[in-house]
Structures are given as structure tokens and as C-alpha cells.
Amino acid sequence: MGGKLFRNFSFFSATLSFFLLVGIFAILFTYAQESMHTFGFDFLYTEIWEPGEDDEGGIFGGYIPIMGTLMSTLIAMILATPLAMGIAIFLTEIAPGQIVKPFSIAIELLAAIPSIIYGMWGLFYFAPIVQLLFGGNGVGLLTAGIVLAIMVIPFMAAITRDSMNTTPDVLKESAYAIGATKFEVIKDVIMPYSKGGIIGSIILSLGRALGETMAVAFLIGSVMTVPKVITDPTTSIPVLLANNFAEAQDLEISSMYYLALILFVVSFTVIALAKFYFFGRKKH
Amino acid sequence: MANSELKKVMEVKDLFFTYPGAPEPTLKGNNLPIYENKITALIGPSGCGKSTLLRAMNRIHDLYPGLTYKGKIDLRNQETGKMENILDLKKENELINLRQRVGMIFQKPTPFPMSIYDNVAYGLKLQGIKNKGELDGLVEEALKGAAIWKETKDRLKDSAMGMSGGQQQRLCIARSVALKPEVLLFDEPTSALDPISTGAIEELISEIKKDITVAIVTHNMQQASRLSDFTTFMYLGDIIEFDETEKIFLNPSQKMTEDYITGRFG
Numbered sequence: 001m002g003g004k005l006f007r008n009f010s011f012f013s014a015t016l017s018f019f020l021l022v023g024i025f026a027i028l029f030t031y032a033q034e035s036m037h038t039f040g041f042d043f044l045y046t047e048i049w050e051p052g053e054d055d056e057g058g059i060f061g062g063y064i065p066i067m068g069t070l071m072s073t074l075i076a077m078i079l080a081t082p083l084a085m086g087i088a089i090f091l092t093e094i095a096p097g098q099i100v101k102p103f104s105i106a107i108e109l110l111a112a113i114p115s116i117i118y119g120m121w122g123l124f125y126f127a128p129i130v131q132l133l134f135g136g137n138g139v140g141l142l143t144a145g146i147v148l149a150i151m152v153i154p155f156m157a158a159i160t161r162d163s164m165n166t167t168p169d170v171l172k173e174s175a176y177a178i179g180a181t182k183f184e185v186i187k188d189v190i191m192p193y194s195k196g197g198i199i200g201s202i203i204l205s206l207g208r209a210l211g212e213t214m215a216v217a218f219l220i221g222s223v224m225t226v227p228k229v230i231t232d233p234t235t236s237i238p239v240l241l242a243n244n245f246a247e248a249q250d251l252e253i254s255s256m257y258y259l260a261l262i263l264f265v266v267s268f269t270v271i272a273l274a275k276f277y278f279f280g281r282k283k284h
Numbered sequence: 285m286a287n288s289e290l291k292k293v294m295e296v297k298d299l300f301f302t303y304p305g306a307p308e309p310t311l312k313g314n315n316l317p318i319y320e321n322k323i324t325a326l327i328g329p330s331g332c333g334k335s336t337l338l339r340a341m342n343r344i345h346d347l348y349p350g351l352t353y354k355g356k357i358d359l360r361n362q363e364t365g366k367m368e369n370i371l372d373l374k375k376e377n378e379l380i381n382l383r384q385r386v387g388m389i390f391q392k393p394t395p396f397p398m399s400i401y402d403n404v405a406y407g408l409k410l411q412g413i414k415n416k417g418e419l420d421g422l423v424e425e426a427l428k429g430a431a432i433w434k435e436t437k438d439r440l441k442d443s444a445m446g447m448s449g450g451q452q453q454r455l456c457i458a459r460s461v462a463l464k465p466e467v468l469l470f471d472e473p474t475s476a477l478d479p480i481s482t483g484a485i486e487e488l489i490s491e492i493k494k495d496i497t498v499a500i501v502t503h504n505m506q507q508a509s510r511l512s513d514f515t516t517f518m519y520l521g522d523i524i525e526f527d528e529t530e531k532i533f534l535n536p537s538q539k540m541t542e543d544y545i546t547g548r549f550g
Contacts, residue, residue, distance in 0.1 A: 096349065173344055174394040174456065178407035178463060179384040181376060188406065192397040 028261040034254035035060065043258060049224050049240075051252050060255035062262060064224055068141065068236040069263070071227070072216060073209040075145025076152060081202055083149075084156035091157075092164040093186055104161070111154035119218035122147040127219065136231025144220040144236075148212060152205040159204065163197020164190050196277050203274035207267050213238035237263045293467055293497045294318035294341065294386075295367065297356040301333075301340055304350030310336050312521040313355070318467065323489065323498040325512035325529065327505065329544065332518040334501045338469050341499065342386040343370060343379055359386065362466065384411065386467045387460035392476045393452030395444035400436050403444045403455055407463045422462055430458030431488050450481025457488060461496070468492070470500040474507065486511055505545060509533045517541045 039046065039060065046061020087107065091100055126147060127138035134142060167190045175185045191198070221233020222243055235243075237259050248256060295318065301311040311333050318324050318341075326334040339345050341357060358367035359382070370386075373379055384407070396403050404423045413419055423440075427433040432454040436447075444455055453473060460468055470489065474482040489498055489511060502508050508515055509529060516526040517538070525532065525541045536542045543549055 168392075168394070170390045170392060171394045171396070173347065174388070174390055175396065175406075176347055177342065177344055177383050177388040177390075178459060179380045179410050180406075181380060184410060188398075189396055195397075 025261075025264065028257055028264055031257035032254055032261045034251060035258040036254075038251065039255070039258075043255070044262075047226060049255075051249075057251055060252060060258075062237075062255075062259050064226055065235050065237045065240045065259060066262065067226070068220060068234040069210060069238070071141055071234075072144045072148055072220060072236055073206060075142065075230075076148035076209045077202070077206055079146060079149035080153045080156055080205065084153050084160055084201070084205075085198070087153070087157035088160035088164055089186055089190075091161050093182065093190065104158075107154045107157055111158060115151065115212060115214040116218075118147055118151050119215035122215060123218040130231070134231050136229070137233070139219050139221040140231045140233040141220065141227050142230045144216045147215055147219055148209045151212065151215060152209050155208065156201045156205040159201035160194070160198050163194040163201065166197070167193045200274045200277045203270055203277065207270045207274065210267050210270065211238060211263065213242055217242055290322070291320040291360075292317045292358075292367070293320045293360050294499075295356075295358045296337070296341070297358065299337070299340065299353065299355035299357060301336060301345075301354075302352045303336075304348070309354075310521050311340070314518075314521075314523050316516055316523060316526060318497060318499055319514065320497050321493055321495075322513040323493050323500060323511055324514045324516065325508035326499065326501045326516050326518060327503075327508050327544075328518035328524075329549070330503075331520075333521040334518050335471055337518070338471055338499060338501050339388075341370075341467070341469055342383050342388055343373070344383070344388060346379060359466075384463050385465055386469060387463060387465040388469045388471065389453070389456055389460060389473045391472045393449055393456055395447070395452045395455055397445060398443070399441050400444045400447070400455060401440040404459050404462050407459055411463065426458040426462035427455075429461045429492065430454045431484065431491070432458060448481070450477050450484060453477060453481065453485055454488060457485070457492075461492060465496060467497045467499065470498065470502075472501050472503060475503060482507075505533075517544060519544070 035043065043060070043062050044066065045063045046059065047063045048059045048061050049064070050059050052058035091103055091107075095103065122143060123139070127143050130136070130140075130143045130146065131138040136142070171193065172185050172189060175189045180188065216236050217239045220236055220239055222235050222239055223233050224235060224240075225232070227234045241256055241260060244252070244256065296314050296316040299311055299314045300309045302309040314333075314337055316324075316337070326338060328334050336345075340353065345351055353371050355371070356369045357371055359370050360366070361368050370382055373382055396406060398406070401423055404426050405419050408419055408422055413422070424433065424437075427436055432451060435451060436455075444452065447455065453476075457468075457473075473489075474485050477485065486507065489500065492498070500508075500512065502511075512529045514526065515529045515532040517524045517532065517536075517540075519540060525536060525538045527537070531537075532541060533545060536545065
């Protein structure tokens with residue numbers, strides 16, 4: 001009796017998440033209809049976001065926020081990936097035993113800091129530094145990208161480290177036993193062995209960076225312009241949604257759902273790819 | 285067989301070895317000669333120190349910090365014929381050179397996550413051989429030497445992870461043999477394999493001793509008696525007895541050796 005109840009309950013919980021996923025997609029899709037019919041695929045490369053007179057109609061295009069999201073994420077990934085790999089390699093292979101633990105804990109704690117704190121720190125402390133070094137006016141694509149990188153590094157490093165730690169000692173020893181150096185063991189044995197986990201960690205971090213709202217809202221500048229140089233301010237999908245929802249109406253709301261749908265599909269694809277890699281790994 | 289015909293390739297002299305943090309040494313004053321082109325078996329109950337001794341002989345222990353050696357492990361320099369103490373080596377490249385001269389095969393097959401060809405070519409490339417033709421020849425020679433060429437020649441580009449356990453272990457032997465080591469250390473190489481694969485590995489070991497001196501740790505007494513020329517019995521970090529295998533198994537001089545071999549303990 002209890003067993004049956006428990007079974008039903010867990011079945012319900014398991015299917016709930018699936019229905020939520022489908023439900024959210026359906027809602028986004030439905031509410032985006034008006035905008036999709038009005039703008040079609042032109043939405044993807046229209047640079048204008050202007051409500052009409054009296055909040056009737058208007059022209060809305062997703063080009064700038066879409067590019068802003070992709071560019072800031074790209075900058076973040078380019079900066080974060082080598083650093084995270086370095087941290088993971090250091091923690092698994094190079095660091096002496098006593099410091100591995102405190103370093104690992106520090107990295108896990110960094111991953112737990114709420115993004116608004118990164119945003120504030122970025123705006124008040126870090127943006128002026130970027131301005132000093134690279135010019136521009138502090139907030140912009142580059143600042144957002146760098147802070148995003150700092151945010152995903154701990155996460156990426158922790159997963160990569162866990163994945164590298166699964167390399168059996170005896171496999172490393174056999175490489176040393178035929179005369180490999182530490183660097184060669186890392187490059188030729190540990191990296192290929194943990195490839196699945198490493199790629200998975202990169203893609204999961206990519207997913208996180210794509211959807212990050214709060215920190216980016218502080219740092220990207222939130223203006224509807226195409227950046228000409230990397231330090232120029234622009235906007236991203238989550239930032240535009242967060243800033244405009246309060247006063248938007250009708251077609252603008254629908255266009256925002258359209259943007260949300262695009263972000264949803266991109267993030268979903270990215271996470272699905274990560275799962276595919278993790279899954280492909282387990283089959284071995 | 286008179287002892288005068290035998291040439292020592294390695295000799296462990298009064299070796300003490302302590303693991304990091306251990307209150308007392310795991311190896312307590314071990315003495316052991318390793319004779320050229322012979323198979324020396326190390327037997328004894330679990331925890332007796334036989335694997336520890338074997339792992340000292342190419343200093344694979346040194347991958348983990350904090351251990352201490354005392355005593356000597358001599359390895360003959362092939363050019364000068366002089367014995368040189370490998371415990372004097374300090375630099376990473378000296379240890380790398382040592383491990384290419386004294387290879388090691390582990391309990392479980394450890395193919396690298398790469399193709400069959402690359403597994404064998406890897407060590408050669410580390411030695412600095414880059415010429416494709418030369419590599420091809422050496423890989424073929426090594427795979428033939430490890431009696432696995434027939435099974436692998438048509439799928440050299442396939443991943444080594446897809447082979448059976450026995451094949452993987454022979455591939456690992458090929459990988460070590462390719463480097464033409466002077467000594468090859470086997471740490472229970474068949475403990476994870478079925479009887480047929482075990483037979484194939486044993487045959488292979490008897491075959492390679494023509495060119496390479498072998499030291500093998502084994503839990504399997506029959507394996508030691510079938511395979512080896514010399515046997516040493518260890519107990520709690522001491523070498524109790526070392527002699528020709530026949531003598532150890534038929535007429536051991538120590539009571540403890542006899543008790544272990546006849547299955548009274550261990």
C-alpha cells in the first residue's frame with residue numbers, strides 16, 4: 001500500500017518536470033505568436049526596438065539583444081575556459097596535498113556567490129578598472145564578458161576537476177612508466193580520458209552565461225545600440241526582458257516572449273548537447 | 285646452473301622503504317639480485333611488501349611525495365657494465381630515463397584513451413622517434429613481440445578501449461617492449477584476467493625473457509613455479525628466502541617458506 005503510494009508520488013514528481021518543460025515552451029510559443037506573425041524571421045536581424053504612438057504597434061527586432069547575449073557569452077567563454085582548465089589541472093596534478101582542500105573549498109564557495117554581488121562588485125569596483133585599461137565608459141560588452149567569465153570559472157573548474165579526478169591512478173602511472181613527463185601525462189592521458197566531462201563543463205557554463213541576468217544588467221549598459229568596439233555598451237536578452245517588462249504592452253510583450261523563446265531554445269540546445277556528452281561518456 | 289654464469293642486472297641492497305606518514309618502514313633491509321634474462325618471482329601473503337619492492341625498482345613510488353628510501357638499488361649501466369645506484373637519481377628526466385630502461389606492467393590493463401597504434405607508438409614518440417616509417421616498423425615489431433599482431437594488424441586505428449582485457453594487457457606489454465627496456469617489472473599482470481588470457485600472457489613472458497630481464501609479483505603460486513627461474517619469498521617486509529625456483533618449491537631451507545608454499549598460511 002505504502003509502496004504503491006510512494007511509487008505514484010515519485011512518478012508524479014518525475015513527470016511533473018517534463019510537463020513543466022513542455023508547458024513553459026508552449027506558453028512562450030503561444031504568447032510570442034503575435035510578434036512572430038508580425039515580424040517573422042526578420043525579427044532576428046532587425047536592430048530597432050520602438051513602441052508605436054500610444055503604445056499601439058511599433059517595430060521590434062531582436063538583433064541587438066541576441067548579439068549582445070552571444071557576444072558577452074563568447075567573451076566569457078574565451079576567457080574562462082583556459083583559466084578553468086588551468087585551475088583544474090593545478091588542483092588535480094600539480095598542487096601539493098595540503099593546499100588542494102582549501103583551494104577546492106574556495107572555488108566551490110565562489111561558485112555559490114549570488115550573481116547580484118558579482119554585479120555590484122563589477123559595476124562599482126571592476127568597471128572603472130576596465131575603463132582605465134581598455135577605454136570606453138566602464139560598462140559595456142567587455143566588462144560584462146569578463147565578469148561573466150569570473151562567474152562561470154569556479155563552476156567550470158569544479159566540474160573539470162571532478163572529471164579529471166576520475167582518471168585512474170594506474171593509468172597515469174603506466175604513462176609515467178613508459179617515460180612520460182607530468183605535462184605529457186596531463187596532455188595525452190588525463191585530458192583525453194576526461195574529455196567528455198571537460199566538454200560537458202564548458203557547455204553547462206555556456207548555458208549559465210547565456211541566461212545570466214542580474215550581473216549583466218549591471219554591467220552591459222542596457223542600451224539598444226549595436227556595439228562598434230568591444231567596450232561599447234549594448235544589451236542582452238535577459239537584461240532587456242528584465243528592464244522592459246513593467247511598462248510593455250501588447251506587441252512589445254509578445255516580442256519579448258519571442259526573445260524569451262529564442263533564449264529558451266538556445267539554452268535548451270546547449271544543455272541538451274552537454275547531456276549528450278555526459279551520456280556518451282557513461283556508455284564507455 | 286652455476287651461479288658464475290649469471291650476470292646481475294639489478295641488485296637491491298639493504299633497502300628500507302617507508303611510506304609517507306607510516307610509523308615504520310614497509311621494507312626492512314631487503315637484499316635481492318635480479319639476474320639477466322631470467323624471470324624472478326616475488327611471492328608472499330598480501331601486505332608482505334612485494335609490490336612495494338617492485339615499485340621501488342623503477343621508482344614509480346616517487347610520483348607521490350613524502351616517501352623515504354634507505355639503502356641501494358643498483359642497475360647495471362649497459363655501456364660501462366658498472367652498477368649504478370638508482371636511488372641517487374634526482375631530476376625528473378633522469379627518472380624518466382630510468383623508467384624507460386625499467387618498464388612496468390600493472391595489475392589491470394591500462395590502455396591509453398587512443399588508438400591501438402598510438403598506444404604503442406606513444407612511448408616511442410616520447411623517446412623522440414618522429415619518422416613515420418620507423419615508427420610503423422617499431423610498432424609492428426612490438427606488436428609481434430607481444431603476440432598480438434595478428435589480432436590487431438587490421439584495426440590499428442581502432443580505439444584500444446574496445447579490446448578484450450587479455451588483449452589490452454598484451455597491448456600494454458607491447459607498449460613497454462617497444463621501448464626495449466632492460467628490465468620489465470610485472471605487478472600481478474594476470475590477476476584481472478581469465479585462465480586463457482593468463483596462459484597467453486605467461487607464454488609471452490617466457491618468450492620475452494630472451495631479450496628482457498623480468499621480475500614478477502604474483503599471488504598465484506603455480507604461476508611462480510611454472511614461469512620463474514628464481515623465486516623470493518617475502519613476509520612482513522622481510523625477504524625470508526631467495527633461491528632457484530625449483531629449490532624454493534621442492535626443498536625450501538626456511539620453515540616459513542615451506543609453510544606458505546604448502547598453504548599453511550597466507
